[in-house]
Amino acid sequence: MNKSEKGRLKLMILRVIVYIILIFLCVLCLFFFYLMVINASRSNAQLSSGFTLIPKGHFIDNLVNAWTDASINIPRGMLNSLIIALVSAVLTTYFSALTAYGIHVYDFKGKTAVFTFIMAVMMIPAQVSALGFVQMMNKMHLNNNFLPLIVPSIAAPVVFFYMKQYMESVLPLEIIDAARVDGSGEFYTFNKIVLPIMKPAIAVQMIFSFVSSWNNYFIPALLLDKAEMKTVPIMIAQLRSADYSKFDMGKVYMFILLAILPVMIVYIILSKSIIRGVTAGSVKG
Amino acid sequence: MDGQNQKKTGKQKAVNYAKWGYIFIIPFFVVYIIFTLVPQFLTIYNSFFETYRDGLTQIGPNFVGLDNYRAVFTPDSSGTIRILKYFANTLIMWVAGAVPQFVIAMLLAIFFTSYRLNIKGQGFFKTVIYMPNLIMAAAFSMLFFTLFNRAGPIQAILVQNGMIDQSFDFFAYKITVRGMIALMNFLMWFGNTTIVLMAGIMGIDQSLFESATIDGANSTQVFFKVTLPLLMPIFVYCLITAMIGGIQMFDVPQVLTNGKGVPDELSRTLIMYLNGYLINKNFGMAGAISVIILIITGILGGIVYRMLSAQYKAPKQKRKY
Numbered sequence: 001m002n003k004s005e006k007g008r009l010k011l012m013i014l015r016v017i018v019y020i021i022l023i024f025l026c027v028l029c030l031f032f033f034y035l036m037v038i039n040a041s042r043s044n045a046q047l048s049s050g051f052t053l054i055p056k057g058h059f060i061d062n063l064v065n066a067w068t069d070a071s072i073n074i075p076r077g078m079l080n081s082l083i084i085a086l087v088s089a090v091l092t093t094y095f096s097a098l099t100a101y102g103i104h105v106y107d108f109k110g111k112t113a114v115f116t117f118i119m120a121v122m123m124i125p126a127q128v129s130a131l132g133f134v135q136m137m138n139k140m141h142l143n144n145n146f147l148p149l150i151v152p153s154i155a156a157p158v159v160f161f162y163m164k165q166y167m168e169s170v171l172p173l174e175i176i177d178a179a180r181v182d183g184s185g186e187f188y189t190f191n192k193i194v195l196p197i198m199k200p201a202i203a204v205q206m207i208f209s210f211v212s213s214w215n216n217y218f219i220p221a222l223l224l225d226k227a228e229m230k231t232v233p234i235m236i237a238q239l240r241s242a243d244y245s246k247f248d249m250g251k252v253y254m255f256i257l258l259a260i261l262p263v264m265i266v267y268i269i270l271s272k273s274i275i276r277g278v279t280a281g282s283v284k285g
Numbered sequence: 286m287d288g289q290n291q292k293k294t295g296k297q298k299a300v301n302y303a304k305w306g307y308i309f310i311i312p313f314f315v316v317y318i319i320f321t322l323v324p325q326f327l328t329i330y331n332s333f334f335e336t337y338r339d340g341l342t343q344i345g346p347n348f349v350g351l352d353n354y355r356a357v358f359t360p361d362s363s364g365t366i367r368i369l370k371y372f373a374n375t376l377i378m379w380v381a382g383a384v385p386q387f388v389i390a391m392l393l394a395i396f397f398t399s400y401r402l403n404i405k406g407q408g409f410f411k412t413v414i415y416m417p418n419l420i421m422a423a424a425f426s427m428l429f430f431t432l433f434n435r436a437g438p439i440q441a442i443l444v445q446n447g448m449i450d451q452s453f454d455f456f457a458y459k460i461t462v463r464g465m466i467a468l469m470n471f472l473m474w475f476g477n478t479t480i481v482l483m484a485g486i487m488g489i490d491q492s493l494f495e496s497a498t499i500d501g502a503n504s505t506q507v508f509f510k511v512t513l514p515l516l517m518p519i520f521v522y523c524l525i526t527a528m529i530g531g532i533q534m535f536d537v538p539q540v541l542t543n544g545k546g547v548p549d550e551l552s553r554t555l556i557m558y559l560n561g562y563l564i565n566k567n568f569g570m571a572g573a574i575s576v577i578i579l580i581i582t583g584i585l586g587g588i589v590y591r592m593l594s595a596q597y598k599a600p601k602q603k604r605k606y
Contacts, residue, residue, distance in 0.1 A: 011401065018396050018404060025389070026413040029472060033420075035438060036428055051441040095312050102309025106302055114310060119594055121321075123526070123586030125533045127556055128579040131563060131571045132327030133320065148320070155317035161593075186305045215421040217536045218556070222563055233423040233536070240427055240540050252431055259424040267419055271412045278415070278477060279484035 040253040047249045058250055066254035071242070072235050073227065074258055081231040082262070084146050084220075085213040088153040089206040093163075095154040096205070097198055100163035101190055105176060122157040126219060134222045144226045149219065159205050166201040204277030207270060211263050232259045325579075332572030338565070345569070353573035368558065368574065374546070375554040378463050378538070379531030382470035387524065389471075390478035395508065397479075398486045414476035422473065422536035429465055430541055459551040462542065466552060469537050474530075478523055485519035486512060522592055529585050532578060535560065 039047060041059040046052075066074055103115055126133075137148045171194065179189040195202070217233035224230050230238075236259050239252060267274060332353055334346040360366050393414070397407055404410075417425070433439050433455045443449045455461045489512065497507050535556040538546065544561070546553025555578055562571035 099313040106306030108306035129325040132324030152320040
């Protein structure tokens with residue numbers, strides 16, 4: 001065996017090992033969700049009789065049972081979560097782009113300070129101001145209201161930073177100049193010329209903010225206690241604290257499946273652009 | 286008139302447009318001040334007051350100076366300083382998830398970017414490993430509970446294979462509970478880290494690899510002498526943002542243990558501690574804990590800030606209005 005053959009053999013073995021590692025990780029990622037889907041298709045009796053990897057025929061029964069459950073109103077929860085997440089996604093992307101545009105395009109006194117401030121507060125988590133936030137919302141009688149979960153999304157430093165970076169790479173200032181020469185007002189320029197250019201960035205950030213709002217548990221759990229106002233994560237946590245032994249387990253798996261389903265559908269359709277969006281906005285080497 | 290001046294000189298043009306900068310950033314700042322900045326100061330303010338409910342009676346708010354902070358660091362009846370215990374729990378569970386997260390992510394990023402290996406199906410692999418990052422943490426945690434509790438299928442599989450006894454309980458040992466939480470955190474984040482590190486490696490100038498190879502460096506040397514040093518800024522950025530995320534660990538352990546941090550509060554995190562006081566409306570203690578967490582994240586966030594703003598320090602010649 002000569003040297004190049006040896007090298008090729010080594011490479012082939014390495015490649016096999018790499019594929020085994022990759023397949024193992026993929027199985028690990030999917031395994032728990034596979035079990036969830038299988039178990040959502042089994043009746044309570046089948047579930048308590050043991051374990052199987054083959055789906056059974058009770059999927060529709062469980063779906064109907066979960067959907068019409070008296071104590072956990074999952075359709076209402078999904079509707080609430082959907083409203084909050086959709087409106088937040090629209091507001092956060094529009095106003096982050098607007099703020100980024102204001103700083104990117106115009107020169108004004110204190111601009112550097114403003115930019116520095118937003119960058120400095122970017123990493124502060126919502127939890128550390130939650131106390132004051134909840135106190136204030138209670139005083140304003142805004143608990144059990146969606147506004148405190150929607151309006152703050154207008155000020156999202158991370159989304160702002162992403163938009164700012166995107167503008168730097170794609171938005172030539174000459175376009176804005178040209179629009180002015182044509183008599184376009186500043187807001188008109190932003191809405192009709194800049195936003196269409198920003199479409200890819202807006203789409204990606206809309207998805208990410210929709211997902212994070214849909215999954216958000218900490219703050220909503222402190223504000224919403226009326227049954228008809230609860231969002232999906234609160235209902236899932238409620239499921240955990242309920243008396244477990246009395247539950248139809250097929251239904252429980254179905255609840256979990258419903259909680260993650262909308263995000264999964266979005267992901268399956270748009271996974272390519274979502275994955276591309278992950279890297280933008282972080283440090284460049 | 287304004288319009289006439291505008292045409293005369295460029296300098297005046299800049300003055301005229303400046304107000305639009307303010308108009309465009311006003312919504313952001315108004316909302317930020319009302320919903321984040323004021324609540325932040327209110328939180329800090331609360332930490333100096335005694336405000337709690339004792340049964341049905343409301344105590345306070347009375348100014349107590351630093352007493353809440355003192356109370357936070359005072360050992361309880363069993364002699365443990367609870368905040369330090371919860372900090373240690375958070376740290377241990379974060380490390381247990383983050384070490385495999387970064388090791389695997391680094392390996393995968395190297396595999397995916399290697400021309401020699403030429404891995405096929407990258408799109409599929411990336412789609413699958415990134416997927417758990419988007420799953421609702423509360424639902425994922427609930428799923429783990431249903432799968433791993435004593436009536437669940439994992440117990441059934443392991444008992445069938447004779448690996449554990451029927452009496453075994455995943456929720457009775459700190460190693461298994463912490464292990465489950467670390468596993469979930471690992472699964473939720475390694476794909477994300479892989480993608481970011483990959484982008485970092487692909488951003489490195491290809492000619493550097495070529496010249497290193499021509500100079501006779503083998504692939505291990507190329508990795509340690511070229512890839513790793515150039516990847517360092519991104520790696521550190523990932524690590525610190527992961528730490529900030531780790532301090533916020535809440536949904537997974539909260540739902541998995543129903544807020545109890547079983548066994549013996551050994552999986553209770555800092556934010557679960559804060560959440561407990563927020564629910565009991567002990568605003569003084571909640572304030573003090575919030576401020577402590579704010580300081581920790583502030584230090585870590587400061588490092589991220591310096592890294593991000595370094596990008597902007599490079600002199601840029603760009604026309605602005």
